Amino acid sequence: MTLDEMPRDRRGVVTALDTRGAERRRLMDLGLLPGVSISAELRSPLGDPTAYEVRGTLVVLRGHQARTVHVELEDR
Amino acid sequence: MRGPGGGTEDLPTPRPGPSQDTHDSHDAAPGCASCALSTGGARLARLGLAPGRHDHVVALAGNPNTGKSTVFNALTGLRQHVGNWSGKTVARAEGGFTYGGARYRLVDLPGTYSLLSTSADEDVARDALLFGQPDVVVVVVDATRLERNLPLVLQIRQITGRVVVALNLVDEARRHGLTVDARHLTRELGVPVVPMAARRNEGIPDLLAAIAQVAGTEDAPAPLRLVHKDPALEEAVTELAGRVAGRFPGVPNARWVALRLLEGDPGIEAAVRDGTLGELATPATPVERAG
Amino acid sequence: MSSDLLDDAARLRRALPDDVGDRVVESLYTDAARLASTSVDRDDARARLTLDRALDRILTHRVWGFVAMGVLFFGVFWFTIAGAAVPSDLLYVLLVENGHAWLRDVFVAAGAPSFVTGLLVDGVYLATAWVVAVMLPPMAIFFPLFTLLEDFGYLPRVAFNLDRLFARSGAHGKQALTMMMGYGCNAAGVTATRIIDSRRERLIAIITNNFSICNGRWPTLILMGTIFVGAVVPPGLAGVVAAGSVVAVVILGIGVTLAVSWTLSRTVLRGESSVYSLELPPYRPPQLWRTLWTSIVDRTLKVLKRALMMAAPAGAVIWLIGNVHLGDASLAAHLVNALEPLGWVLGLNGVILLAYLVAVPANEIIIPTIIMLTLTLGANTVGAAPGVMLELGDDAAVGSVLVTAGGWTLLTAVNLMLFTLLHNPCSTTVLTIWKETRSARWTAVATLLPIALGFLVCASVAGVVRAFG
Numbered sequence: 001m002t003l004d005e006m007p008r009d010r011r012g013v014v015t016a017l018d019t020r021g022a023e024r025r026r027l028m029d030l031g032l033l034p035g036v037s038i039s040a041e042l043r044s045p046l047g048d049p050t051a052y053e054v055r056g057t058l059v060v061l062r063g064h065q066a067r068t069v070h071v072e073l074e075d076r
Numbered sequence: 077m078r079g080p081g082g083g084t085e086d087l088p089t090p091r092p093g094p095s096q097d098t099h100d101s102h103d104a105a106p107g108c109a110s111c112a113l114s115t116g117g118a119r120l121a122r123l124g125l126a127p128g129r130h131d132h133v134v135a136l137a138g139n140p141n142t143g144k145s146t147v148f149n150a151l152t153g154l155r156q157h158v159g160n161w162s163g164k165t166v167a168r169a170e171g172g173f174t175y176g177g178a179r180y181r182l183v184d185l186p187g188t189y190s191l192l193s194t195s196a197d198e199d200v201a202r203d204a205l206l207f208g209q210p211d212v213v214v215v216v217v218d219a220t221r222l223e224r225n226l227p228l229v230l231q232i233r234q235i236t237g238r239v240v241v242a243l244n245l246v247d248e249a250r251r252h253g254l255t256v257d258a259r260h261l262t263r264e265l266g267v268p269v270v271p272m273a274a275r276r277n278e279g280i281p282d283l284l285a286a287i288a289q290v291a292g293t294e295d296a297p298a299p300l301r302l303v304h305k306d307p308a309l310e311e312a313v314t315e316l317a318g319r320v321a322g323r324f325p326g327v328p329n330a331r332w333v334a335l336r337l338l339e340g341d342p343g344i345e346a347a348v349r350d351g352t353l354g355e356l357a358t359p360a361t362p363v364e365r366a367g
Numbered sequence: 368m369s370s371d372l373l374d375d376a377a378r379l380r381r382a383l384p385d386d387v388g389d390r391v392v393e394s395l396y397t398d399a400a401r402l403a404s405t406s407v408d409r410d411d412a413r414a415r416l417t418l419d420r421a422l423d424r425i426l427t428h429r430v431w432g433f434v435a436m437g438v439l440f441f442g443v444f445w446f447t448i449a450g451a452a453v454p455s456d457l458l459y460v461l462l463v464e465n466g467h468a469w470l471r472d473v474f475v476a477a478g479a480p481s482f483v484t485g486l487l488v489d490g491v492y493l494a495t496a497w498v499v500a501v502m503l504p505p506m507a508i509f510f511p512l513f514t515l516l517e518d519f520g521y522l523p524r525v526a527f528n529l530d531r532l533f534a535r536s537g538a539h540g541k542q543a544l545t546m547m548m549g550y551g552c553n554a555a556g557v558t559a560t561r562i563i564d565s566r567r568e569r570l571i572a573i574i575t576n577n578f579s580i581c582n583g584r585w586p587t588l589i590l591m592g593t594i595f596v597g598a599v600v601p602p603g604l605a606g607v608v609a610a611g612s613v614v615a616v617v618i619l620g621i622g623v624t625l626a627v628s629w630t631l632s633r634t635v636l637r638g639e640s641s642v643y644s645l646e647l648p649p650y651r652p653p654q655l656w657r658t659l660w661t662s663i664v665d666r667t668l669k670v671l672k673r674a675l676m677m678a679a680p681a682g683a684v685i686w687l688i689g690n691v692h693l694g695d696a697s698l699a700a701h702l703v704n705a706l707e708p709l710g711w712v713l714g715l716n717g718v719i720l721l722a723y724l725v726a727v728p729a730n731e732i733i734i735p736t737i738i739m740l741t742l743t744l745g746a747n748t749v750g751a752a753p754g755v756m757l758e759l760g761d762d763a764a765v766g767s768v769l770v771t772a773g774g775w776t777l778l779t780a781v782n783l784m785l786f787t788l789l790h791n792p793c794s795t796t797v798l799t800i801w802k803e804t805r806s807a808r809w810t811a812v813a814t815l816l817p818i819a820l821g822f823l824v825c826a827s828v829a830g831v832v833r834a835f836g
Contacts (some may be wrong), residue, residue, distance in 0.1 A: 024389055026642045028396045029189035031224050036400070042423055042647075045432040046531035049540075051423075055223050056252070056409075058423070058647035060527055062534065065643065067395055141648055192392065197561075220649065225400035248649065254738055255408040263400055275654070305394060308386060312379040325370050337376035339388040348372055 001073070003038070003052070004066035011039045012071035019068040030059045032069060130172060132182035132291040135204055137232060138216030139225050140187035143244040146274040147216050148184050151284070175284045178291070183210070189224075191231045192341075199343055205235050206329075207352060212290045214283070216242045219249040219256045219271070229265065230300065234332040237297035239267040240286045247273040266297045299329040312338055325353050419650050426524050436525060440617065443512045445610040448589050451504035458503065462496040486686055494682025497735035498674050502586050506670060509585060510662040513550065518653040522547050526645060529621075536625040537632025540643045541566035542575070548625060552670075553792055554799040556581075561803075565641040571628050573800055574813045577792045578620040578627070583730035584668055587787045588613045590734055594766035595780030612784070620788050623820065674731035681732050682739070689743035693824050700744055713822060714782035714829025718744065718773060723786075728794045733787075738765060741773040746766025778832050782825045789821030 006012050014036050017024055032038070033056040041058060042051040049062040059067075134147045138144040152171030171182045185204055186197035205213060215232055217225040233239055243258055263268040268286040272279025290296060304310040316334035320327060327333065333353065336344040380387070425431050470492055472485040510828040516522065519687075526543035533542055541562050549556030556576040580588060597609035632638075688699040696704075699721065707717035722736040771774040791814050792800070801810045 020386065020389060020521060023642050025190070025392055026644050028392055029224075029227075030646070033396050034399060039272060041420065041647060042427045042527075044530055045427060045429045045528050048531050048534070048641075049527070049645075051427070051527065052796065055221070056254075057224060057652070059219050060530070060645040062540075062643050141646070145549075190392075192388075215578055223400050223403040227396050230395055230399055230402075248634050248651070250647075253409065257406045257408070261402070261406050264406070268566055302395070302398065304391070306390060308383060309390070312383055314375055316379055319375050334376075335391060337373070338380050338383065339391065340380065345376075 001071060002067050003040075003061070003069040003071050004050070004063050006038075006040050006071055006073070008040045008043075010076070011037055011074045013037055013070060013074060015072050016070040017067075017068060020071060023065070023068070027065070027069065030061075031055055031057065032059070037074065038069075038071060094308065128181060129179065131159045131178040132180050132211040133208070134180050134182045134212045134214060134287060134291070135208065135210035136182060136184055136214050136216065137185045137201060137205065137228065138187055138242075139189055139221075139228055140216065142185065142187070142216045142218040142221075143274050144187055144216045147214070147242055147244060147272075147283075148182065150277055150280050158264070173284075176288050178288065179283045180287070184324055188228065190227055191235075203343065205232060207347070207355070209236070210238070212238050212240060212287050213238045214242050214287065216244050219243050219246045220252055220254060222256060230302070233265060233267065233300035234302060234335075235299060235329050237267065237299055237328075238290050239265075240283065240290055241265060241267060241269040242279075243269050244274050244276075244281055246271045247276060247278070266300070299332060301331060309338075320353075323348075325351060376443065397723055398444050422524060422650060423524070423647065426521070432524075436528065437614070439516065439521070441610055441614050443509065443516070444613045445606060446512060446587070447585075448610055448613075449507050449606050450508045451589070452593075454504040454507075457498055458500040462500055463493070466496055468492055482731040483688075485690060486683055490682040490684075490686025492682070493738060494544060494678045494732065494735055495675050497738065498678040498732055499671070501590065501734050502674055502731060503667070503671055505589055506582060506585050506667045507663055509582070509658050510551075510667050514658050514662045514715065515655070517608045517652045518658060519578060520642065520648045520650045523647050527647060530645070532625055533628070534640075534643075536629040537564070537640065538571050538575075538625075538628040539641065540564045540645055541629070541768055542568070542572040542624075545572050546579050546621075549576045549581060551582055552583045553577055557796060557799045557803055563641075565638070567632075567636050567638045570620075570804065570809055571631050571636055573803060574809070575624040575627050577796065577813065577817045578624045578788065580617060580620060580788060581730065581793075581796075583674070583793060584787050585613075586731070586735075587734050587781060588616055588784055590765070591780045591784050591787075594769070595775075595777055598766065599777065615627060616784050616788050619785075623789070627816070639661045670731070674729055677726075677729035678732045678735065681728075681736060682726055683738050685736060685743065689740070697744070698739060703740070703744060712829065713786070713825040714778050714784060714832065715825065716773065716775075716779060719779075719783060719786075723790065727791075728795050730787075736772075738768065741769060744772075778829060778836075782828055785828065786821050786825055789817050789824055791815070791818045 001012075002018075003012070003014075014032055014034050016034060017027055017032065019027070036054060037049075039053045040050055041053045044050065049060050050066060051058045051060045053059075096101045124252065136144060136148055148171065151173050153173070173180050173182060183204070185201040188198045188201050191198055191202040191205070204210070213232055213236060215229050217229060229239075229241060241261065243256060243261070246256065249256060256271070258269045259283065270279055270282045270286050272283060274280070304313060309310050313331055316337060317330040320330040320333050320337070324330075333344060337348070344353075384390070391560050398762050401460040414588060417612040426435050428435075452490065467488065471484065474488055521542065525547065526540065529543050533540060542560075545556050545559045545562070547556075548559040553576050556579060557573050560569045560572040560576070563572055592609040592612040593605075599606035600608045605614045685699070689697050691698045693701055702721050702724075703717035705717070706720040710718075710720050713720075719737055720741055722733055725740075726736050735831045769779075773779075791797070797814050800813045801807070804810060804813075
């Protein structure tokens with residue numbers, strides 16, 4: 001599944017970034033690398049964007065960015 | 077809410093502080109008259125890294141919102157406003173300080189995540205580090221977000237060995253239950269790593285000592301050599317690095333330059349074309365720079 | 368000769384996969400992650416940052432997020448309005464009433480010619496004294512409060528809450544941050560747009576920054592809200608309603624920012640939106656005393672210094688145009704009469720427009736200029752002695768002067784608040800826009816667009832009120 005579909009009470013592991021160039025680098029700048037654990041923490045009151053917790057920091061991604069991040073749900 | 081200078085009347089240029097000399101990047105030539113880098117003087121001046129009347133030039137790098145401005149203030153005694161969000165400081169600030177009888181010029185680079193030139197800020201920081209060849213690069217690192225900060229440290233280490241890592245916000249890390257092993261980092265990075273809490277003025281003396289040590293040394297560690305896992309890439313980097321070293325003998329970071337050329341970095345290509353890269357071949361040691 | 372090196376690079380590059388750049392970056396980040404994981408010992412129980420997250424849940428909540436935003440900003444304004452009243456009165460009595468009278472006596476006793484006394488004491492000194500009395504207390508309260516919010520880490524949360532509005536209007540996500548910089552100083556806000564990489568989105572941010580009320584304009588809003596809007600309701604509610612009126616103008620400013628961004632990004636500044644990135648930093652306990660100290664020393668006194676430097680010559684100009692006579696009336700009276708028709712159409716008056724002309728260098732001196740012009744001209748109109756200004760003890764007295772001598776109504780005050788939001792940037796900001804854009808065309812757009820909007824909005828409001836009122 002992609003990051004935007006991840007339920008809010010679950011954690012996931014990033015498996016792939018389906019984007020290239022500057023957008024991909026920015027995601028990696030923000031700590032989104034294959035293998036990293038991530039969870040959806042806060043949704044903006046207007047519905048978009050969403051803040052994700054990655055290694056203890058809160059990173060904000062808009063919906064179209066989250067759709068390029070593939071994740072696998074972690075076991076509870 | 078407020079610019080780096082703090083007021084309204086002095087925007088957008090950073091405010092000169094009480095104890096620093098007020099020359100800016102345009103009139104720094106005199107101090108270079110006797111230095112080995114005379115051909116590069118204009119370029120240094122443009123990069124804002126000419127030593128001027130100072131003995132050493134220290135560049136301050138780091139990710140956005142790591143407390144870079146706080147470290148800058150602690151070192152220079154200036155009061156650049158520090159907000160709690162990324163990209164607070166937009167204009168470059170400069171200051172000076174004296175330590176152990178030597179005069180240091182401190183140049184604040186834009187806060188960036190990397191030096192891969194995806195933005196104008198990254199170009200500025202990259203050019204300053206590569207072509208400015210500061211005597212010391214202080215990389216301010218947020219101890220609570222080490223993973224996010226280390227890519228920049230590694231990239232800077234690939235360019236130069238004259239690095240001091242200021243491991244800032246250790247107090248906050250402690251509050252959040254994080255302990256960072258500075259000795260381990262020092263071993264891995266091959267450069268001094270100084271734990272500090274700049275907001276509380278903790279660790280500043282250690283940072284100053286580390287800066288002085290790196291500034292004064294003749295044999296700083298070589299730039300970090302990253303081996304690429306992809307054999308084809310590794311081979312290409314090695315081959316091209318050999319040619320870079322052949323064309324510009326003495327260039328200290330041939331592998332990094334080769335990698336950037338392989339990626340087609342326009343800034344580095346231009347530096348090859350106009351020969352700027354050749355100026356790096358003359359190592360600028362602190363002794364030669366002293367004006 | 369160096370180009371063969373580039374040829375070599377190109378040849379080697381062709382042999383590599385074309386996503387080599389992405390792979391290099393990825394291996395760099397992987398190395399960094401490995402190094403970090405071996406260097407950091409994480410105590411997971413405490414690493415959850417439970418307090419931060421609980422706070423975030425409230426501050427970005429669907430309902431409470433906006434309530435908190437309103438309460439925090441409203442609180443800042445209310446504290447400023449309520450807290451500034453007493454020190455403002457004290458400074459007024461000290462500097463304007465007693466100081467002015469004392470200085471006048473000294474000049475007269477020293478036998479100074481009356482035009483020297485007039486120019487220096489009634490012009491330069493009085494204008495600067497007014498600026499101190501009107502501006503210093505609100506600034507000394509507002510800046511530390513706003514800085515505390517900023518240092519705490521609240522501003523990125525506001526950007527997070529409002530992001531969708533900015534995204535919809537075609538603006539860059541970071542424009543929310545430069546907008547908030549503008550609440551301090553538009554010149555600083557314009558410089559801050561450097562954090563936006565794409566030129567298109569940066570221009571939008573620069574042009575709309577003026578719709579953030581800057582520190583030079585806060586006192587005007589606060590004073591108008593206090594004297595006129597707050598006076599409409601029972602005294603018990605006055606402070607709340609006054610603060611509410613200021614918040615309303617701020618919200619209107621955000622609305623205008625979004626509307627203008629939307630229009631620009633769909634017309635002259637069309638294009639792709641660039642890479643978005645925002646982080647929510649951990650909350651940091653603000654350092655109360657240091658914040659108080661730096662915001663008073665660095666911010667308040669600097670802004671005040673600038674205001675004084677602008678007020679001194681403006682005071683001289685006001686005195687001169689009030690006392691140099693052409694035919695049967697003063698120069699100021701002629702100018703005011705010439706501007707009066709336009710002022711009437713805008714629901715303002717000739718004095719206000721003249722004040723805006725005199726105060727182009729700095730918005731800070733608008734109110735003192737208006738009061739001095741009203742008194743200079745009003746003294747003749749009302750037939751009161753020139754010393755009438757010495758009886759102004761407090762805000763209410765300022766209000767009564769504006770009403771009796773200036774003929775102000777609630778419409779005048781409300782439209783002045785609107786015009787405060789919607790008029791040309793101060794000269795410092797215009798200069799900064801020119802430096803940042805290097806384009807005369809965009810500088811002109813950024814300067815003229817707000818004033819055109821201001822004329823439109825004020826004239827419409829005046830028309831509607833007159834049609835129904």
